[in-house]
Amino acid sequence: xxxxxxxxxxxxxxxxxxxxxxxxxxxxxxxxxxxxxxxxxxxxxxxxxxxxxxxxxxxxxxxxxxxxxxxxxxxxxxxxxxxxxxxxxxxxxxxxxxxxxxxxxxxxxxxxxxxxxxxxxxxxxxxxxxxxxxxxxxxxxxxxxxxxxxxxxxxxxxxxxxxxxxxxxxxxxxxxxxxxxxxxxxxxxxxxxxxxxxxxxxxxxxxxxxxxxx
Amino acid sequence: xxxxxxxxxxxxxxxxxxxxxxxxxxxxxxxxxxxxxxxxxxxxxxxxxxxxxxxxxxxxxxxxxxxxxxxxxxxxxxxxxxxxxxxxxxxxxxxxxxxxxxxxxxxxxxxxxxxxxxxxxxxxxxxxxxxxxxxxxxxxxxxxxxxxxxxxxxxxxxxxxxxxxxxxxxxxxxxxxxxxxxxxxxxxxxxxxxxxxxxxxxxxxxxxxxxxxx
Numbered sequence: 568x569x570x571x572x573x574x575x576x577x578x579x580x581x582x583x584x585x586x587x588x589x590x591x592x593x594x595x596x597x598x599x600x601x602x603x604x605x606x607x608x609x610x611x612x613x614x615x616x617x618x619x620x621x622x623x624x625x626x627x628x629x630x631x632x633x634x635x636x637x638x639x640x641x642x643x644x645x646x647x648x649x650x651x652x653x654x655x656x657x658x659x660x661x662x663x664x665x666x667x668x669x670x671x672x673x674x675x676x677x678x679x680x681x682x683x684x685x686x687x688x689x690x691x692x693x694x695x696x697x698x699x700x701x702x703x704x705x706x707x708x709x710x711x712x713x714x715x716x717x718x719x720x721x722x723x724x725x726x727x728x729x730x731x732x733x734x735x736x737x738x739x740x741x742x743x744x745x746x747x748x749x750x751x752x753x754x755x756x757x758x759x760x761x762x763x764x765x766x767x768x769x770x771x772x773x774x775x776x777x778x779x780x781x
Numbered sequence: 782x783x784x785x786x787x788x789x790x791x792x793x794x795x796x797x798x799x800x801x802x803x804x805x806x807x808x809x810x811x812x813x814x815x816x817x818x819x820x821x822x823x824x825x826x827x828x829x830x831x832x833x834x835x836x837x838x839x840x841x842x843x844x845x846x847x848x849x850x851x852x853x854x855x856x857x858x859x860x861x862x863x864x865x866x867x868x869x870x871x872x873x874x875x876x877x878x879x880x881x882x883x884x885x886x887x888x889x890x891x892x893x894x895x896x897x898x899x900x901x902x903x904x905x906x907x908x909x910x911x912x913x914x915x916x917x918x919x920x921x922x923x924x925x926x927x928x929x930x931x932x933x934x935x936x937x938x939x940x941x942x943x944x945x946x947x948x949x950x951x952x953x954x955x956x957x958x959x960x961x962x963x964x965x966x967x968x969x970x971x972x973x974x975x976x977x978x979x980x981x982x983x984x985x986x987x988x989x990x991x992x993x994x995x
Contacts (some may be wrong), residue, residue, distance in 0.1 A: 603901050605819065682955055683897035687817050696958035703957070730959065731972060734952035735945060741896055742951050743917070743944060744910035750985065758945060758976035765975035767968065 590616040591623055592637045599634070600676040604684035604691075609633065634684060635694035642701035654713035654763075658756040661706050662732050666752035669740045682741065703729045710763070719763050727768040731759035804830040805837055806851045813848070814890040818898035818905075823847065848895060849908035856915035868927035868977075872970040875920050876946050880966035883954045896955065917943045924977070933977050941982040945973035 594615035598607055607630045613623040627633040649660035668674045685692040703726050710725035719728075735755040739747045762768065808829035812821055821844045827837040841847040863874035882888045899906040917940050924939035933942075949969040953961045976982065 605901075679900040683900045686893040686897045686955065687819075692958060695956065699957040727968070730952060730957060731949060733956070734948040737952050737956050738944060738948035741900065741955055742909065742947070743913040744906060745944065754941070754981065758972075758981035761976040761979035761981040762972035765979065767972035767975040771964065 587616070587618050587622060588626075588636075588640075591618055591627070591633070592640050594618075595633050595637050596673070596677050599637075599680040600673045603676075603680045604630070604634070607634070631688055631690050634681060634691050638681065638691075638694040638698045642698045645698075645702060645705070648706045648709055650709065650712075654709060654716075654718050655756060655760045657706075657709040657713075658728070658732050658759055659753055661709070661729070662736065662752035662756040663749060665733050665736050666747060666749060669736060670747055675740070679740070699733075702733075706732075713763075720766050720769065722769045723763055723766075724768050724770045728759055728763045731762065731768065732756055801830070801832050801836060802840075802850075802854075805832055805841070805847070806854050808832075809847050809851050810887070810891050813851075813894040814887045817890075817894045818844070818848070821848070845902055845904050848898060848905050852895065852905075852908040852912045856912045859912075859916060859919070862920045862923055864923065864926075868923060868930075868932050869970060869974050871920075871923040871927075872942070872946050872973055873967055875923070875943070876950065876966035876970040877963060879947050879950050880961060880963060883950060884961055889954070893954070913947075916947075920946075927977075934980050934983065936983045937977055937980075938982050938984045942973055942977045945976065945982065946970055 591612060594612045595607065597615060598612055609623050609627065609630060610620055612633065613620040616623070623633075627636060646664060649657050651657050651660070669678060681691065681695060685695040706729045707725035710719065710723060710728045713719045714721060714723050714725075732755050735758070736747060736752060739745045739751060745751070805826060808826045809821065811829060812826055823837050823841065823844060824834055826847065827834040830837070837847075841850060860878060863871050865871050865874070883892060895905065895909060899909040920943045921939035924933065924937060924942045927933045928935060928937050928939075946969050949972070950961060950966060953959045953965060959965070
């Protein structure tokens with residue numbers, strides 16, 4: 568497949584391919600942050616990325632496929648977990664990372680746009696869920712290690728604890744509109760740790776997330 | 782203003798006005814649930830409500846104003862809080878109400894549509910925030926009463942506890958896509974109570990939600 572380089576000089580096709588993808592995904596993120604999903608257009612993305620339209624249409628084909636690739640790339644690129652040796656410090660670092668991301672001038676609108684798109688497009692929703700799955704998998708070991716250190720009860724579900732850190736921050740961003748500041752992040756981490764210590768996130772006897780009934 | 786009745790027979794204008802509003806808001810909710818915000822059209826809503834187009838255009842004017850009125854009506858119509866005398870039981874009832882609403886065949890898509898619309902429209906966002914403000918105000922007394930009964934520490938912020946019950950459920954619906962079942966609702970209530978008991982939601986010394994710093 569013919570691929571235009573986004574940089575001068577001759578480079579190996581692999582290098583070009585990677586740089587073209589990076590340029591296109593960067594442009595797609597910029598476009599989403601500026602105009603939302605409804606305003607996303609492959610031709611506009613190609614112009615912003617200074618990449619040939621045919622390359623973008625051939626490789627991604629649809630805006631949905633482009634957004635899915637952007638989300639997969641965001642999952643790959645997202646920052647590794649913090650390991651301080653203290654669960655509260657680890658989760659506070661995670662909460663502050665989420666809070667900074669959601670309030671970032673580019674990332675905030677980008678996440679809002681992708682989440683809005685996911686609410687009416689199943690493929691985008693799947694890609695979004697893969698993104699959060701990757702983030703939860705990245706941070707879960709902080710909880711597993713805390714159980715090992717005796718900071719949390721045996722049988723604590725690490726995924727539930729990691730979700731509990733992000734949930735209050737997304738709720739403020741998407742639903743209630745309450746301030747999304749650093750103290751909200753610290754409170755989210757503190758509440759997750761307190762609830763986990765009290766055994767609120769113990770794995771269920773039955774298969775995960777099967778209703779327990781009343 | 783001429784107002785068509787949605788029911789046969791002669792009624793007082795006030796009665797007609799109220800019934801027309803109810804019919805139009807019902808139709809707007811149905812249309813949002815079926816086609817999302819982008820597919821919302823005042824003419825279509827008038828047809829669904831069997832109300833004259835001029836009435837809808839004159840009274841609401843824009844889809845944004847119609848959605849804002851729908852959200853204000855949803856806040857007025859929303860169910861009163863449960864009072865069992867136990868904080869855990871009260872908040873579990875709240876969590877299950879939220880979970881049933883978000884997974885309801887009509888209400889679920891309706892909330893997703895309105896939340897998506899709020900992410901790109903400030904007036905819709907304001908109306909959405911008023912809705913959650915009303916819900917938090919309705920349920921906060923459960924927490925205040927629990928503090929009075931000595932179930933929670935003095936200085937617990939009731940709004941934070943109520944938000945903590947809903948947040949994990951909205952996070953599953955909008956972000957992570959994890960199952961949104963009754964056990965998720967019970968876990969959300971249990972975690973909120975455990976964290977509140979541990980003092981994770983104490984009011985801050987400074988003005989609410991001002992950053993505390995590290």
